Amino acid sequence: xxxxxxxxxxxxxxxxxxxxxxxxxxxxxxxxxxxxxxxxxxxxxxxxxxxxxxxxxxxxxxxxxxxxxxxxxxxxxxxxxxxxxxxxxxxxxxxxxxxxxxxxxxxxxxxxxxxxxxxxxxxxxxxxxxxxxxxxxxxxxxxxxxxxxxxxxxxxxxxxxxxxxxxxxxxxxxxxxxxxxxxxxxxxxxxxxxxxxxxxxxxxxxxxxxxxxxxxxxxxxxxxxxxxxxx
Amino acid sequence: xxxxxxxxxxxxxxxxxxxxxxxxxxxxxxxxxxxxxxxxxxxxxxxxxxxxxxxxxxxxxxxxxxxxxxxxxxxxxxxxxxxxxxxxxxxxxxxxxxxxxxxxxxxxxxxxxxxxxxxxxxxxxxxxxxxxxxxxxxxxxxxxxxxxxxxxxxxxxxxxxxxxxxxxxxxxxxxxxxxxxxxxxxxxxxxxxxxxxxxxxxxxxxxxxxxxxxxxxxxxxxxxxxxxxxx
Numbered sequence: 001x002x003x004x005x006x007x008x009x010x011x012x013x014x015x016x017x018x019x020x021x022x023x024x025x026x027x028x029x030x031x032x033x034x035x036x037x038x039x040x041x042x043x044x045x046x047x048x049x050x051x052x053x054x055x056x057x058x059x060x061x062x063x064x065x066x067x068x069x070x071x072x073x074x075x076x077x078x079x080x081x082x083x084x085x086x087x088x089x090x091x092x093x094x095x096x097x098x099x100x101x102x103x104x105x106x107x108x109x110x111x112x113x114x115x116x117x118x119x120x121x122x123x124x125x126x127x128x129x130x131x132x133x134x135x136x137x138x139x140x141x142x143x144x145x146x147x148x149x150x151x152x153x154x155x156x157x158x159x160x161x162x163x164x165x166x167x168x169x170x171x172x173x174x175x176x177x178x179x180x181x182x183x184x185x186x187x188x189x190x191x192x193x194x195x196x197x198x199x200x201x202x203x204x205x206x207x208x209x210x211x212x213x214x215x216x217x218x219x220x221x222x223x224x225x226x227x228x229x230x231x
Numbered sequence: 232x233x234x235x236x237x238x239x240x241x242x243x244x245x246x247x248x249x250x251x252x253x254x255x256x257x258x259x260x261x262x263x264x265x266x267x268x269x270x271x272x273x274x275x276x277x278x279x280x281x282x283x284x285x286x287x288x289x290x291x292x293x294x295x296x297x298x299x300x301x302x303x304x305x306x307x308x309x310x311x312x313x314x315x316x317x318x319x320x321x322x323x324x325x326x327x328x329x330x331x332x333x334x335x336x337x338x339x340x341x342x343x344x345x346x347x348x349x350x351x352x353x354x355x356x357x358x359x360x361x362x363x364x365x366x367x368x369x370x371x372x373x374x375x376x377x378x379x380x381x382x383x384x385x386x387x388x389x390x391x392x393x394x395x396x397x398x399x400x401x402x403x404x405x406x407x408x409x410x411x412x413x414x415x416x417x418x419x420x421x422x423x424x425x426x427x428x429x430x431x432x433x434x435x436x437x438x439x440x441x442x443x444x445x446x447x448x449x450x451x452x453x454x455x456x457x458x459x460x461x462x
Contacts, residue, residue: 069317076307086300089317093324172414179407186403186420193421 010081013071017064017088018143024060024095025139027053029132031102032198036128038109039191040121050106057099064092087208091142094201098135101194101201108187118181120170120188124195127163130156131195134202141206147213153206154218160199167192241312244302248295248319249374255291255326256370258284260363262333263429267359269340270422271352278340281333288330295323318439322373325432329366332425332432339418349412351401351419355426358394361387362426365433372437378444384437385449391430398423 031050038046068089071077077085112121134153141149171189175182210218262281269277299320302308308316343352365384372380402420406413441449 065317069313072303073309073313078304082300082304086296086320089320090324093321168417172417175406175413175417176410179410182406182413183403186399186406186417189417189420190424 010071010075010077013067013075014081014084014088017067017071017085020060020064020067021088021092021095022139022143024057024064024092024099025135025142027057027060028095028098028102029135029139031057031099032105032128032132032135032195035102035105035109036125038106039112040125042109042112044110047106047109051103054099054103057096061092061096064088084212087212091205091208094205095135095139098198098201101198105191105194108191111187112184118174118178118184118188120167120174120185123163123167123170124188124191127160127167127192127195130160130163131198131202134160134199134206138202138206138209141209145209145213147210150206150209150213151218154203154210157199157203160196164192164196241302241306241308244298244306245312245315245319248298248302248316251291251295251298252319252323252326253370253374255288255295255323255330256366256373258288258291259326259329259333260366260370262288262330263336263359263363263366263426266333266336266340267356269337270343271356273340273343275341278337281337285330285334288327292323292327295319315443318443322436322439325436326366326370329429329432332429336422336425339422342418343415349405349409349415349419351398351405351416354394354398354401355419355422358391358398358423358426361391361394362429362433365391365430365437369433369437369440372440376440376444378441381437381440381444382449385434385441388430388434391427395423395427 031053034046035050038050068085071085072082134156137149138153140146141153168189171185171192175185207218262284265277266281269281299316302316303313365387368380369384371377372384399420402416402423406416438449
């Protein structure tokens with residue numbers, strides 16, 4: 001009876017932890033969409049809202065940290081349960097960083113404003129859609145412990161990388177042909193890079209979800225090498 | 232007697248954890264220095280060694296994770312001790328990411344090779360020196376629980392940010408005047424950005440060290456806002 005009580009309390013704690021991470025994921029997704037929308041329309045007011053909203057993600061990460069530490073201290077979870085709590089700690093850190101990338105995109109809106117149009121900017125929203133979809137689906141995979149969906153997210157990262165490489169070349173060509181927009185294009189290079197990094201982080205979470213669901217590491221070498229890349 | 236035994240075992244465990252982090256810090260420092268040296272001299276062979284050496288940092292991070300989980304499971308540390316273990320988990324993650332930035336710099340060496348000289352490249356080693364010094368000192372501060380040194384590292388980050396902003400402008404001007412080197416300069420933008428991010432990560436660790444040593448958060452708002460920036 002006492003043991004059942006402890007098990008129930010632990011399950012409630014871990015559900016709360018997962019609920020906080022789901023909330024973080026939702027905010028990160030909205031931040032990506034809003035940052036890129038603000039960029040496309042050069043809407044500085046909206047960009048500022050994205051920057052301000054990031055504080056909520058930071059606060060939620062701190063809440064996950066504190067709850068995880070409390071769970072470990074009070075429930076002394078063993079083996080798989082402990083790994084579940086540590087995974088939650090790590091995943092919340094990654095989602096917080098995804099929010100930071102969105103914030104960084106939003107911060108560049110004021111650098112782009114009133115500096116003339118630039119054609120490669122029209123490709124950014126499509127790239128952002130892929131990144132945002134990866135974040136949404138990897139958090140669904142985490143919530144449902146769905147290894148199949150996690151694998152699909154991992155597979156999509158190659159598409160995002162190709163998009164990034166093509167956009168990089170596109171922006172460099174644009175710079176050569178339009179020296180007046182070099183500064184704007186340089187900021188867009190970082191925006192594209194941030195979106196590519198969001199995909200890498202989603203892939204990273206997908207690998208943790210895959211491992212937690214199946215007990216084995218996702219073995220495709222290409223993917224492994226890629227996600228060890230810079231953060 | 233049994234309690235003393237447990238305390239001693241815990242102290243040995245945490246020393247081992249700190250030793251692994253010190254080892255990671257040493258490798259990360261060398262990786263920054265070697266990556267930038269390879270870049271300056273366009274030494275592709277050395278760059279490849281930096282890329283290959285990063286696997287050791289990844290392995291050490293995994294070792295820290297496993298040891299931390301074992302300590303929590305076996306010793307069930309409470310309050311401050313538990314926070315120490317969680318801090319080690321977080322710091323090892325940050326140091327691993329610092330190594331990833333160095334690896335990313337090394338990966339760009341082949342993009343720069345045989346594409347003509349570019350003047351802003353001469354400024355990169357001085358910037359790297361600051362970043363590397365921050366990583367070295369923050370790990371010394373962590374080992375010695377030295378809040379004063381942690382504060383000095385935090386203060387140095389502004390210098391690195393100014394360096395980055397000046398290099399960004401320098402590279403953009405260079406692109407406008409030398410369209411033929413735009414692609415090389417674009418890669419150097421990312422190198423400069425990686426060094427700036429290394430400083431942010433060192434600052435992040437410095438804040439954790441400061442908190443662990445003093446029990447209060449480092450309160451300078453400027454710094455707090457800056458380190459919440461994108462990762």
